[in-house]
Amino acid sequence: MDIRTTGGPPTADEVAAVDGLLGTPDSLWEGGRRRPADDHFARGGRAVRSQRHLLLPLLHAIQDRTGWVSRGALEYACRRLSIPPAEAYGVVSFYARFALKPRGALTLRVCDDIVCKLAGADEICAAVDAERSPCLGLCDRAPAALVERSGSSYEERQIAPVTVAQAADTLRGGEWPDQTLSTPLSPTLSPGGRGGLLRRVAAYDPERLDGYRALGGFAALMRAREMGSEAVIREVTEARLLGRGGAAFPTGRKWESVAKATERPHYLVCNADESEPGTFKDRVLMEADPFAVVEGMAIAAFATGCEKGYIYIRAEYPLARARVENAVAQARGAGLLDIEIEVRRGAGAYICGEETALFNSIEGKRGEPRNKPPFPVEVGLFGKPTLVNNVETLFNVLNIVSEGGAAFASVGTKDSTGTRLFCVSGHVERPGLYEVAMGTPLRELLALAGAQDIQAVLLGGAAGSFLTPEQVDVPLSFEGTRAIGATLGSGAVIVFDESADMKQVLLRIARFFRDESCGQCVPCRVGTKRQEEILERMLVERNGDRSADVMLLSDIAQAMRDASICGLGQTAANAIASGLTQLKVLNG
Amino acid sequence: MADAVFVGMPKRLVGVNIDGREIEVVEGSTILDACRRLTIDTPTLCQLDNLTPVNVCRVCVVEVEGSRVLVPACSRKVEAGMKIRTDSERVRHSRRLVLELLASSVDMSLCSAQVQGWMSQYGAQPERFGAEAATVAQPVKVDNDLYVRDYSRCILCYKCVEACGVDAQNTFAIGVAGRGFDAHISTEFDTPLPDSACVYCGNCIGVCPTGALMFKSEHDMRAEGTWDEGLRGGVHARAARAGQHDRESHLAAGQQRHRGAPLREGAVWV
Numbered sequence: 001m002d003i004r005t006t007g008g009p010p011t012a013d014e015v016a017a018v019d020g021l022l023g024t025p026d027s028l029w030e031g032g033r034r035r036p037a038d039d040h041f042a043r044g045g046r047a048v049r050s051q052r053h054l055l056l057p058l059l060h061a062i063q064d065r066t067g068w069v070s071r072g073a074l075e076y077a078c079r080r081l082s083i084p085p086a087e088a089y090g091v092v093s094f095y096a097r098f099a100l101k102p103r104g105a106l107t108l109r110v111c112d113d114i115v116c117k118l119a120g121a122d123e124i125c126a127a128v129d130a131e132r133s134p135c136l137g138l139c140d141r142a143p144a145a146l147v148e149r150s151g152s153s154y155e156e157r158q159i160a161p162v163t164v165a166q167a168a169d170t171l172r173g174g175e176w177p178d179q180t181l182s183t184p185l186s187p188t189l190s191p192g193g194r195g196g197l198l199r200r201v202a203a204y205d206p207e208r209l210d211g212y213r214a215l216g217g218f219a220a221l222m223r224a225r226e227m228g229s230e231a232v233i234r235e236v237t238e239a240r241l242l243g244r245g246g247a248a249f250p251t252g253r254k255w256e257s258v259a260k261a262t263e264r265p266h267y268l269v270c271n272a273d274e275s276e277p278g279t280f281k282d283r284v285l286m287e288a289d290p291f292a293v294v295e296g297m298a299i300a301a302f303a304t305g306c307e308k309g310y311i312y313i314r315a316e317y318p319l320a321r322a323r324v325e326n327a328v329a330q331a332r333g334a335g336l337l338d339i340e341i342e343v344r345r346g347a348g349a350y351i352c353g354e355e356t357a358l359f360n361s362i363e364g365k366r367g368e369p370r371n372k373p374p375f376p377v378e379v380g381l382f383g384k385p386t387l388v389n390n391v392e393t394l395f396n397v398l399n400i401v402s403e404g405g406a407a408f409a410s411v412g413t414k415d416s417t418g419t420r421l422f423c424v425s426g427h428v429e430r431p432g433l434y435e436v437a438m439g440t441p442l443r444e445l446l447a448l449a450g451a452q453d454i455q456a457v458l459l460g461g462a463a464g465s466f467l468t469p470e471q472v473d474v475p476l477s478f479e480g481t482r483a484i485g486a487t488l489g490s491g492a493v494i495v496f497d498e499s500a501d502m503k504q505v506l507l508r509i510a511r512f513f514r515d516e517s518c519g520q521c522v523p524c525r526v527g528t529k530r531q532e533e534i535l536e537r538m539l540v541e542r543n544g545d546r547s548a549d550v551m552l553l554s555d556i557a558q559a560m561r562d563a564s565i566c567g568l569g570q571t572a573a574n575a576i577a578s579g580l581t582q583l584k585v586l587n588g
Numbered sequence: 589m590a591d592a593v594f595v596g597m598p599k600r601l602v603g604v605n606i607d608g609r610e611i612e613v614v615e616g617s618t619i620l621d622a623c624r625r626l627t628i629d630t631p632t633l634c635q636l637d638n639l640t641p642v643n644v645c646r647v648c649v650v651e652v653e654g655s656r657v658l659v660p661a662c663s664r665k666v667e668a669g670m671k672i673r674t675d676s677e678r679v680r681h682s683r684r685l686v687l688e689l690l691a692s693s694v695d696m697s698l699c700s701a702q703v704q705g706w707m708s709q710y711g712a713q714p715e716r717f718g719a720e721a722a723t724v725a726q727p728v729k730v731d732n733d734l735y736v737r738d739y740s741r742c743i744l745c746y747k748c749v750e751a752c753g754v755d756a757q758n759t760f761a762i763g764v765a766g767r768g769f770d771a772h773i774s775t776e777f778d779t780p781l782p783d784s785a786c787v788y789c790g791n792c793i794g795v796c797p798t799g800a801l802m803f804k805s806e807h808d809m810r811a812e813g814t815w816d817e818g819l820r821g822g823v824h825a826r827a828a829r830a831g832q833h834d835r836e837s838h839l840a841a842g843q844q845r846h847r848g849a850p851l852r853e854g855a856v857w858v
């Protein structure tokens with residue numbers, strides 16, 4: 001492979017950013033200056049190319065330092081990692097976070113997604129010079145924003161709720177907002193009390209290992225090691241735990257497959273990409289109880305024989321990332337971990353929550369999902385057997401190891417065991433994170449959060465579906481929601497009262513999928529675009545042949561559901577289809 | 589006597605049922621291989637026998653019993669006892685929609701007669717999305733004497749990327765950039781071909797099924813109106829007439845055409 005670079009040299013800042021991560025290059029072959037010896041010995045090759053997975057970290061380093069990714073910088077990164085520039089360009093241009101044009105040092109992103117729109121995000125976007133962003137996972141404090149300042153001391157802050165005045169002031173270089181998200185503004189309610197998933201939230205300083213240990217932290221890991229890996233898997237299987245990342249796959253079965261896989265090494269990936277609009281549970285868990293994430297990963301790795309673990313945290317969660325990094329370092333320092341855990345930072349792509357897209361992203365590629373089979377348990381990260389679990393799933397494992405699978409399964413329903421975290425936002429008095437036993441009627445949850453004059457509830461986020469006020473008695477369990485054609489999805493519960501403009505909500509969902517489609521397969525790439533166009537025509541411009549358009553949407557929906565590669569395309573029409581049939585958006 | 593050479597374990601035969609007909613194929617075959625053995629016409633756009641399957645166009649989808657969604661015939665391997673349907677209502681619907689969605693956004697007029705045949709066979713009516721439907725229309729890229737890139741015709745089948753990269757040339761001058769409906773084939777930072785890593789091997793031209801990538805001579809002759817489709821045929825039309833799908837035949841057809849085509853001034857064939 002011949003790497004041809006024609007974009008000019010990188011600046012000193014750019015070189016510093018890249019070398020800060022990789023060290024200075026030893027030879028021309030590794031991106032350095034030509035030395036006489038380089039004409040006689042070729043270095044690099046396979047060893048250099050095997051570092052491809054460092055591409056995203058390098059791009060982050062460049063952009064954090066300089067505010068964008070210039071051609072010279074990208075080409076320098078390419079020479080250091082031996083990546084063809086055209087391919088690297090495909091990667092940078094895939095991720096919404098990376099800028100390919102110079103920008104000022106300050107960037108403000110304002111969320112204009114479903115919940116923040118209800119809270120007046122459009123006014124903020126109209127008043128200040130901000131980039132619009134999909135859900136920032138701060139819906140309990142909508143409207144939300146994220147500000148970053150590039151330079152040699154890069155800084156990043158979540159601001160929520162944000163006001164027009166604050167946004168304008170921040171952009172003028174006013175006072176840098178405090179990072180105070182650790183004190184939950186949202187109620188975090190656990191009915192189970194002692195045993196709940198949220199029991200340590202606000203109960204210890206999330207930056208201190210001793211605080212976590214004083215609450216019994218790392219006892220589950222010790223217990224798991226005493227029990228042995230097979231016994232751990234047996235308990236998880238007996239608990240009948242289903243994954244909390246959205247696909248509801250039996251965790252025990254997944255663990256057993258990875259444990260039995262003969263290929264080596266095995267990898268563990270904790271999926272903390274949480275980008276489903278309306279979802280913020282994993283953020284709260286990571287911000288308030290980061291050591292438990294680390295302990296959960298250590299147990300999963302122990303049980304399934306994983307040699308290395310990654311946790312992929314979405315780019316928009318700087319506090320969660322800092323806390324988890326700190327927790328990993330402290331746990332390692334205290335000798336509690338026997339595997340290496342690496343924290344990876346996403347780059348603004350909802351699709352990277354899909355497990356195989358996530359692998360590609362860690363590998364330094366475009367976040368395009370892979371066709372399944374083969375499944376990750378056989379061919380996953382770097383082509384090796386891989387265990388992928390959601391953050392909340394791993395939290396459940398801690399309780400299963402401590403209390404036993406049978407005790408865990410005694411809560412909830414027969415087919416949906418344990419409790420579940422729900423992110424309640426929108427038109428409610430007490431938005432926040434709620435933990436209820438599986439099977440609890442949605443009505444009870446809505447009462448806890450204080451919902452009135454309900455027009456509709458969006459259950460499961462953009463990939464979920466709308467429920468009418470008549471449907472709120474549905475039990476919150478996998479089978480209960482399935483029975484009415486809905487899904488628990490990511491645990492997002494967005495409430496709309498009579499004042500909400502549901503047309504705007506539907507249009508925002510359509511735009512979300514059009515923005516976030518990876519673009520690989522035709523039904524989703526063109527289907528999400530057409531879906532948005534048709535909806536716009538039906539709801540805003542109010543022209544065209546209404547019944548023909550309804551038919552078109554349903555034709556597109558069926559093809560996306562049946563023929564798309566991944567869950568994004570397969571669910572991209574759900575909320576819109578349910579909205580058109582359940583809500584009164586087409587009247588008048 | 590020569591030493592024994594281990595030639596690998598003998599491959600097993602796997603029995604599957606397609607549209608009610610039983611067939612045995614070598615394990616590791618794709619559903620598409622099995623369909624072709626039964627001469628079941630299966631539309632394909634992103635598949636070529638000598639490129640790694642990317643299974644992105646989804647026009648080849650079939651129904652496999654027990655699978656929640658349709659599966660791509662071009663990449664899915666057969667498994668013993670698989671029950672496959674290639675002509676169900678669901679299959680026909682998705683194939684039709686894939687063709688319609690593509691043709692509504694891309695100029696597919698230079699695709700082979702075979703592709704046009706699938707359009708009518710599946711009843712594709714791309715115009716039903718309306719005149720306002722967004723397309724990928726854009727100016728033709730003419731930045732060198734040899735190749736013309738007309739991405740208004742690009743269906744994003746990834747073939748050129750694969751042929752330029754791992755599957756043939758190992759040059760990696762082009763890749764897929766952007767995402768969603770804005771995804772497109774590009775050199776780094778959209779730099780003109782002469783500044784890119786392109787070595788003018790012609791592999792991409794050979795594999796492109798839509799005429800998005802074309803020799804400049806063909807492009808110029810089409811513009812002048814001197815291109816005789818019937819006499820010479822485009823790379824694609826010719827390959828399709830021969831009823832062949834693989835890259836060699838595309839390339840062979842292309843080379844045949846070069847011999848017949850006048851060399852333009854300054855043009856160098858590599």
Ligand SMILES: Cc1cc2nc3c(=O)[nH]c(=O)nc-3n(C[C@H](O)[C@H](O)[C@H](O)COP(=O)(O)O)c2cc1C
Nearest residue numbers: 243244245247271273274353354355389390393567
């Ligand atoms: C478009 C899309 C986005 C997804 N996003 C997430 C995510 O943010 N977090 C997550 O845990 N799972 C997500 N998933 C599901 C994962 O693919 C995978 O099923 C999950 O991480 C497995 O973990 P679990 O078994 O513990 O649920 C997503 C799936 C799709 C199709």
Ligand code: SF4
Nearest residue numbers: 518520521524566569
């Ligand atoms: S369904 Fe959409 S997101 Fe998923 S692979 Fe296809 S284009 Fe990409």
Ligand code: SF4
Nearest residue numbers: 742743745746748796
């Ligand atoms: S240019 Fe041709 S070969 Fe390349 S992706 Fe587009 S249609 Fe396929």
Ligand code: FES
Nearest residue numbers: 111116136138139
């Ligand atoms: S943070 Fe704005 S919708 Fe979630």
Ligand code: FES
Nearest residue numbers: 643645646648662
């Ligand atoms: S030919 Fe099978 S997906 Fe394109």
